[in-house]
Amino acid sequence: MQTLTSRPPVPIYPFEPDELTGSSFFSIVRSEGELPYEADVLLPHRKAYYMLVFTKHTRGRHWVDAVPYVRQDHALYFSSPSQMLVKEEPTPFWGTRLQFTNEFLALQQNAALRHLPLIQNPHHGHELLLTPADEAIVDDLLAKLEAEHQRPGEWQHQMLSAYLLVLLTYLSRLYTEQFPGGEPSADQRLLKAYQAHIEDNFRELHEVGAYAELLHISAGHLSEVVKAQSGKSAIKHLHERLVLEAKRLLFYTPQALKEIAFDLGFSEPSYFNRFFKRETGLTPAEYRASIRKMYQ
Structure with missing residues (x-):
């Protein structure tokens, strides 16, 4: 990406x-x-x-x-x-x-x-x-x-x-x-560490391998643990965080779609459009129109 x-x-x-x-x-x-x-x-x-x-x-x-x-x-x-x-x-x-x-x-x-x-x-x-x-x-x-x-x-x-x-x-x-949940195991702590790194770096780092380097483990091991602990792939966690931020900006701000794409680290608005449509089923423009209509 x-x-x-x-x-x-x-x-x-x-x-x-x-x-x-x-x-x-x-x-x-x-x-x-x-x-x-x-x-x-x-x-x-x-x-x-x-x-x-x-x-x-x-x-x-x-x-x-x-x-x-x-x-x-x-x-x-x-x-x-x-x-x-x-x-x-x-x-x-x-x-x-x-x-x-x-x-x-x-x-x-x-x-x-x-x-x-x-x-x-x-x-x-x-x-x-x-x-x-x-x-x-x-x-x-x-x-x-x-x-x-x-x-x-x-x-x-x-x-x-x-x-x-x-x-x-x-x-x-x-x-x-x-909000129930038990004492975390070592693998659960790794999942939380991965999620924390996503929170800090999701605008700049869009590849699982980059997060594996931050955690000093292989991308394969990170993907395996994240999938086992959460039921979702490592890249899915990253994509969900990008989608959450995109939805925040689309709902709360008047920013142009191109500006939102750049804010989220996409070098071209077209990449952002395809990514958002793939993850949500709607284009960014369609999502903005539907969510604002819902809460008018």
Whole structure:
């Protein structure tokens, strides 16, 4: 497959420094009916950070990767930097919003957080429903985080990391209950590593062999393990990720088809048209027309 690298066109909103501490890595904000979101979230976008939103009371609807979510009370919504988000309208919100960056997760004392299911999000989930007992525990941990956040000092970061580890571990247990899956084997870990590399490189690398080189294994072994663990070929995983991104751009943006093709690493729009038609049964133009008609 011939490719051409390009920058993604959808805006990526950076982490805004925390108003209380000035931190560029971590913030927590409690809302009592305010409108905490700016107008730009009404446009399709990504965030350059992880976000957890604990809702005591809310209303409205938002979209994550072309999936609509009617917001519910007593729920936990979470998103990662790769997901595409858009709200339909500004709405009041009662609850707590927690945000942190990849740089925060890269700190040595936060190493355990990076591997939790909620952060890895292998099922591409977005919503956890909380029982009253779950809500009480989550609310208490968020209150502890908020109190520590307002108490600067030598031990503040260690305490924030400790409370966050407990919170995300608890939420990860709920995640595995609501999105079932067992402890991964070595082959399952290889599958996850392959998927992670696809997430980082799908615009530039369109061949399984290139990912095998990144993983320091043969393309044959990678293909065999991926097929056995997922039931899908290695190239199918890569193609599905390209199709997902193409659908995001076709649905959410007004970009010309040629621009989308280049953004996804295709050197010619005709290659992109044939690829998309083969994978979905529709041309990109047909898909854009049908999906927008469906959600008008």
